[in-house]
Structure formats: C-alpha cells, structure tokens
Amino acid sequence: MFSLDTALPKLAAQCDSYVALQRADGALERTDWGLDDPGGTCSLVALCLYTGQNLDAAARALDYLEAYQRPSGLTDLRDCNFDSSPDAGFILQAMCPAILPSLPPAPSLPITGREGEIEGVFLPLPNPLPLLGGGGEVRDERSRGRAFLRRMVGGALTGGFHTPNHRWVMSAGLALAEQCFPDLSEQIRPVIESYLAEGFDINADGAWIERSAGVYDAICVKSLLILAECGYEKESCLAAVRRNLELNLHLFHADGTIETGLSRRQDHGTRSVPSALIIPYLWAGTLLDEPRFLQAAAFLSVKAPADGYSLVQFLRKFGEPAPIEPRLPESYACHYPVLQAHRIRRGPLSATVFGSTTRLLHLVAGQAELVSVKISQSYFGVGRFVGDSIREDDGAVILRSEGKLSPYRPGYELPLGRPVPVESYTAMRAERALRRVPYCLSELTVREIEGGITLHYKTLDGMDRVPAQIALDFAPGGIWETEDTALQPQPGQVIFLKQGTGRMRYGRDVIEISPGASAHQMWAMRDTETAPGLVRVLLTFRTPLEANITLKITRL
Template sequence: MFSLDAAQKALIAQCDSLVALQQPDGSLHRADWGLDDPGGTCSLVALCLYTGRHVDAAERALDYLEAYQRASGLTDLRDCNFDSSPDAGFILQALCPAILAVRHERTEAFLRRMVAGALTGGFHTPNHRWVMSAGLALAERCFPDLSEQIRPVIESYLAEGYDLNADGAWIERSAGVYDAICAKSLLILAECGYQRDVSLETVRRNLELNLQLFHADGTIETGLSRRQDHGTRAVPSSLIVPFLWAGTLLKEPRFLQAAAYLQIKAPADGYSLTQFLRQYGEPEALTPALPESYAAHFPVLEAHRIRRGSLSATVFGGTTRLLHVVYGQAELVSVKVSQSYFGVGRFVGDRIWEDDGAVTLRSEGKLSPYRPGYELPLGRPVPVESYTAMRAERELRRVPYCTSELVVTESDEGLTLRYVTLDGMDRVPAQLALDFAPGGVWETDDTAFQPQAGQVVFLKRGAGRMRYGRDIIEVSPGACAHQMWAMRDSEPAPGLVRVLLTYLTPLDQSVALKMTRI
C-alpha cells in the first residue's frame, strides 16, 4: 500500500514530467495563466535536488529564480499576491526538505534572502500564519545561525492561537484544500518543537472532523468551505500524508486506514510521501477504510452529516442550499425551498438543531427590514437624491413573515423531508427545488429521458427517479399547484437539472427521497 520504492518511482516520474515542461529561461509556466510561475519553478528545483536528477535543470531554474526574486527576497503569486511573504512559506516548505537532504549553496543563498523577506512580510488569510511559521521552522533547521531572528517571529504568530472552532473546523472550513495545508504545517511545527502537544491535538481534532465529511467514493463534502474548493467533488489526496503522519504520531489507526483508502482512490504526491516514508518507514499492512455509518451534528458549523453505506447526506444551515445527497454515482447537489413572497421568500436556515434524529431548519423570513410589508407616505417632500436615505423614516404596513421549517429525518430507504409553514399568508406560490447533477436519466411510470443542465422538470404526481448507472434517487410524491418555471425570488440552477414540486401555502408536506440500486 505505502511502499517507499513505489513512492520514489512516483517522485522520479513527477520530477521528470516537470523537467519536460521547463521553458528556455528555466521557468515553469502555468497553462491557466499563460505566465511563468516562480512557485512552480521552486518545486522543480526541490524535486531535482531531492532526487539527485536533472541537476542542470535545477541550475537553469535558479537562473530564472535569481533574476525574478525581488529586492525583499520574496517572489510573486502572479494571479494574486505580489512581493508575497505567504508564498515564501509554501516555497520554504517545498525547498527546505531538499536542502536538509542535499546541501546546495546556490539554493541556500536564494532561501536565505527569502527568509529575510518572510520575517517581516505579513500574511493575508488565516492559514498563511501556520504555513509561514512552518516554513520558517524548516528554515531554522537549515540555517541554525538564523534562529535568533526566526524564532521570535514564529512565536509571535503562534501566540495568536490556532483558529480551530469547537466542531474541529478552521476558519476557512476548506476540507478540499486548506485543511491539508494546515495539518501539514502544524505537523512540521510539532516536529520542530513548536507547541508539539497543542499542534498535534489541533491536527487530531480537524482530521476527526474530516473523517465525518467523506462520501463513500472518497470525495469529501466541501459545501461548508469558504474558499475556492466550495461545492467541488474530488478525492483530497493532499490529506493522505497528514493522515499517515498524524496517525503514526498519535497512534490513531482510523487515520492510517483513511490514508490507505484515499491512496487507492487518488495516490498521494510522491515528494511528500517519500519524505514521510524515509523518516518513519513503511507502515504495517493497513485495512483501507472510512467511517461509513454515523450521524453527526455540528452546531458551530450549522451542519448535520449522515453516512449510511453508499448514502452520504449533509444538511446546511445559514444558506439557501439546504441539503446535499450522494448515493453511489447519484448526486442531488442541492435542495432549495422558496415562496414568491415580497422578495423575502427564499428559505434560509436561520437556525438548525437536532432532536432525537430529526434535523430541523427554521427560516424566519426576515431577509429585509422593510419586507414583507408596504411603505406608507411621509406626507412631506422626498427629494430624489434622499429617497433611499429617508426610507428608514417611513412607517410600514406589516404582513406576516413567511416563517417555516424543513425537517430532515432518516428512513429505512433514505430520507424524508417535511416542509411546514408556520406563519405568512395563504395562497402564496411555493416550491421545493431538487437540483441534480447532469448526466442522469429521469424516469417516471410513463416517461424516461436524459435531461440537460439548465433544464427544469415538473414532477406533477406520483414518483420520479433520477438514475445514474445503477444508482437511483427516487422522489415522491409529486405536486403541481402552479407551473412557474422560474418562480420570482427563487434561485436559478443553470448548471444543474432542476426537478420542481410546486405548492400553495399553507403547507405541511412530506417528500420521500428513496435510495435504490438496480
């Protein structure tokens, strides 16, 4: 499963593939930028030095890097950050292990200049603090003579405390990208003697959360993320080495089993894995496994997770996306509820709670201070330029808020959704929108077709099934109280296939989501 020989072969292949992409000026280019990439070029140097291959390519890369390096010692992330100390943290994490393995005077001089810039450079996002601290901790190992300059800076960052909440999530909540970056950084800090116990415990708590975010195929729930991975579906291979590393240091077999499971789905980066295996050796035979039967409530994240074998579901508070369901190949990307009501009819889970297995989302319907209702005349002049500013002076004729609840419960065959209106007016158009990933086949008792992204389908009665290969999510019963294809105040889903159930208020309606495999 985790063979040093296999990891080293993957590393060599990775190194050779980067060298093949090297430009005449020594740089690597980012195809999505159409520009040279200092960070990627540093990775090329690291792999060449660490493997002892293509030394001439490393020297050409250093020609480019020395010419590109700014007077501060820093480089740029060319689509975003210039004179970037956070990116110095990533570069130090990449290059320092190579220098610790094989001393290289020219690269060391490049890094010494970079360290000088990183010490006073500052950061942008929360994770940068730990990336920079870990990079500087590795630099301290490379250059012990700089310890008196480096150590106070690391300690000043660590004095802020790790930004992990009570549910085990970082501020950025990025299970697909930044959780792995933070875990790796804290593991480096622990091994370099910085807050070892606190760092390891923080990593443990975050990885415990991640264990409860995986779908059965090894992809991870990113609907909670505040970063660029939000809403994506991918196997987070960057978590493999953190799971291995933390599992080894903490003697936690579930982390090791998770690493083995992910390694089958999407192998780890050869450079990181080789470093780990050279330091700790090959782990004993592991049984690949992820937790597959649980329900977990996360009050701080305003979320609830359910895994039952192939079924994986997430209930979200604080957003219009209320539910995400994965069943094998089938994916219900989103469930959204709306009323066409004064521009404030979108259901947002203002509160979420769990009671005896039932998860309740409550929407108060208070998205605007002026709605629902009507504004009354002031009885005095309202200059055009003052109309908006004077709005707060108007009295309102209030009508009831469209307060409602959505209750999600498990059933023997899947999930049940119960939508109940608690306040508001009668005869208001409402809808339950089920947004499926494209690529499925929609079937009812008397029709079957393959809907395209952006298409809207009304389920007027009975049951409808969205089938992906052998995996089916069945919806029932249908309802068609109105035929508004794009109901006012509802959110569109242009990249998905929308199945609509439509109603008129008041409502107490249950909908079954049945998971089957043929």
C-alpha cells in the first residue's frame, strides 16, 4: 500500500502537475485567484529539486522568487498575508528537504529583515541524490534555493504570527532551516525556544485552539513531529501529537470524512476526507508504535491520495511498512466536556451532539446526512435552544438551554420617567427596570437505541401557548417519502411532517423520523434560523411540551 514503487511515479506526476501551472515569468499560477503565487512557486521548486526533474522550470521559478522576495527576505500570501513570516514557516518546511544534501557552503549572506502559507511537506530527511535523475544542474539550483531560504530565515526569526498554529509551523520550519544552515543555530534556537516556552495549545480533549480537524490539525501535528525529530521537546511534542490524533480517530464518519462541526476555521461544516492526515498518522504510528494510527493512515489512503512528496520522504527514512489493514474505530461513544461535544459511532451510523451552539446534532449514515437539528420557540427573540450545558448521564447526553441569550429578554422594559436623548437611548437601556416573564428553560436528551437515536425534548419553564418547532435540516439530494407521498425536495424547501413517519432516502440509505407533530404551520417561525441550502423537515408544537422523536437508520 505504501511503497516507493508506486509513490515515485506519483511524485513525478505531482511535479509535472505543478509545472503545468507555471507562467512564462516562472511563477506558479493560482488559477482561483488569477494571480501568481509565491508559496506555490516554492512548492514547485521543492518538487523539482527533490526529484531532479523539470530543472529548467525550477530555474525560472527561482528567477521569479528572487525578484519577488521582499527586502525582509519574506514573500506574501496574496489573498491576506503580506511580508509574511508565517508563510515563511510553510515555505521552509516545503523547501528545506530539497536542499538538505551536503553541498559546497552557500555564500555568506547576511541575515536581514524580519518576518511566508503553502501547505508544504516538512519531513527533515537527508536527500543525498536526486531521485529521478539530474546532475550539476540540480546542484546549481539547490545553491540558489539555499540562498533564497537563507535570506528568508532572517525575516522568519523576527516576523511574528497571526494564528495559534503559525507558532508551530514557524518553529518547525526554523528547525529544518537550522539543519540546512548549522552556522545560524545560535540565532535560530532561541527563537524556537521562545515559541515552545508558550506551551502547546491543546486541551484535555485533545483539540488545538482552532479545533480544525479538516485542515489545521494535520499542520500542527506535522510541525510537532518535525520538532520532535529535530530534537526539540520530543516527549511533549509526541504526547500532544498522540492526544490530537486520538481525538481525530473518533471524529471520522464511516466513509473517511471527518466531523468539522467543532472547527473554528474555514473547514467548519465541510465534508471531505482529510488526506493531509495520512502522513501524520503514518509517521506518528511508526514513532509511537501505535497500530491504530497506521490503520487510519491506510484507510484514508484508500479514500484519497497521500501527498507524494511527504510519502516518498517518509518511505526513504523509515522504509516500506509491512501490510496494514485499512481500518477506523467503528463502535464507540466518547464524551468531550471541554469541547462540549459527544460522539457516537456504531458501524455506518455516526452522530455528533454539540453544546454551546444552535446546531444540536449532526447525523451521518452512509450517503444519508442529517446536517443539523435545531429547536426554537417564538419567544421574545431568545427562544432558540442553545446547549448552555452538556453532560453525559447513564449513556444519554443531556443538553440544557437556559434561554438567556439577552440581558433584557424575556421581559418588557419600563419607563425611566426622565428625558432619554435619542443619542443616549442604547446607553441608558441598562438603567431601565424590567417586567420579567419566565425564561424558556428546556432540555434535550439524546439517547442511543438499536439502529438509531431518540430525541426527548421537554420544556421546564416559560409561558404556555408559545409556538415551538424542531427543525431537521437534511443535505440536498435525498428523496422524501411518507406512506402516501414521495418527492425530490430542493434546497431551501420546508416540509411539515404532521403525523406518522417520514423518510429521507439517499440511494439505499434512509433516515426515518417519527412521529410527526402539527400544532401550527409557520413556515419560517419568527426568530428561527433558516436553512436556505438544506431541506428542512418541521415538527411543530405549542408549549408546554414533551416530545419524543425517533431517528432510525435503515438500509434498503
């Protein structure tokens, strides 16, 4: 499964694919921007130098990079970060493995400037010979690449960062630069140590601050693996790597996509196979002697291709692993109190319960996907159910919503009996007395049953006769069926399940809902969140209420 015989041709093809995007001026074209991309151009150089092929393309790319490089030594991420030291971290990780071989000393270039984001490859591996050919030209272009990176190191040392993961990206990039430029160690080492002194931003549940299983977890883990292999806090780096990869093992759906509902970054709510985690699982599984990590790497590699550059470097360092069974954990229930989340996996069923948000549940079963469950009351603008607390009790997950989304509601504001200038209306609001009405306190209990889950929703306080709803928002593409109806609902469509059983079917996979409820027919109840890109199935009620809803998973 992981072999050089298959990885090397794919690496060569990867290199060719980058060259195909190269412009006449040497830059890699970022087609979705219509702009030249310095970071991507660095990846092109790295691939060409590492493989020893397309060296004329590498030379043109270096012409562009030498002209583009800012006085600081840094480059830009063209859609947001300019004179960017974080992106220097990504670039150092990508390019250093291609220039690590012993070469004649680079010219003694001064380190100037201060403060570079491509998702590169950053295994600290020696590369004594080109893999696919080349000769003196490789040596010449590597020397140019070394000079380019040496100038960049100066900016990275003093440039600072934006987001938490940048600290580890930059530290790992500098650790690789230290291997390439040992004479700069006295300048590089204190900077790495200053970042590491902050401690790793990983919580007790194993999540980084950004909680980005789809993108940034792989970046953080790879960076810590580099630091560990470069001799920086190896034990604490590997401990953090283990904790995060353990968490991710329990976030996968059966198809290899990963739960991103907890993410605070751009992958939030997306569904894709995180191929960037293949090498971290393979690498960490090898270093930690953890078979489950190796199995996860094998499973993901069946679903999506691993990065060829990373894979070849891994195989050249550690050798080809013995055959690995592709496998993910398939049966568990895990509670994460810090993340305020609960995960359930039973074969094809994969469910996530969320606290601290209006999205209460995500359910996946084969092709079928219930993207969210949301509960609302039309109650003073504060009737949306948010899991203010989440706890596990005898196998059930209990969310409690306090109904306190606003300090002024539910209730009515009373007159002050003195002038209220228009420009002071908002500022003086806190001075008003309130006529309070009860908070809409309620609880949702989620419990596993054979082949599905149940939702038990109960109001605990609030006023009577208030309209309420449970909204089940499905991914588009399903077929909605009841005993006497079948239709293909479109995104944005709202369906009332007034009684009995309804089924959303995707191919052979079905999520069945029962029973229906019909206490009103508000298509877009006031103060609720809409779901324009999804298909909404509504169950409607009036308070006080106690509802038991069953979500059953079947396969035809």
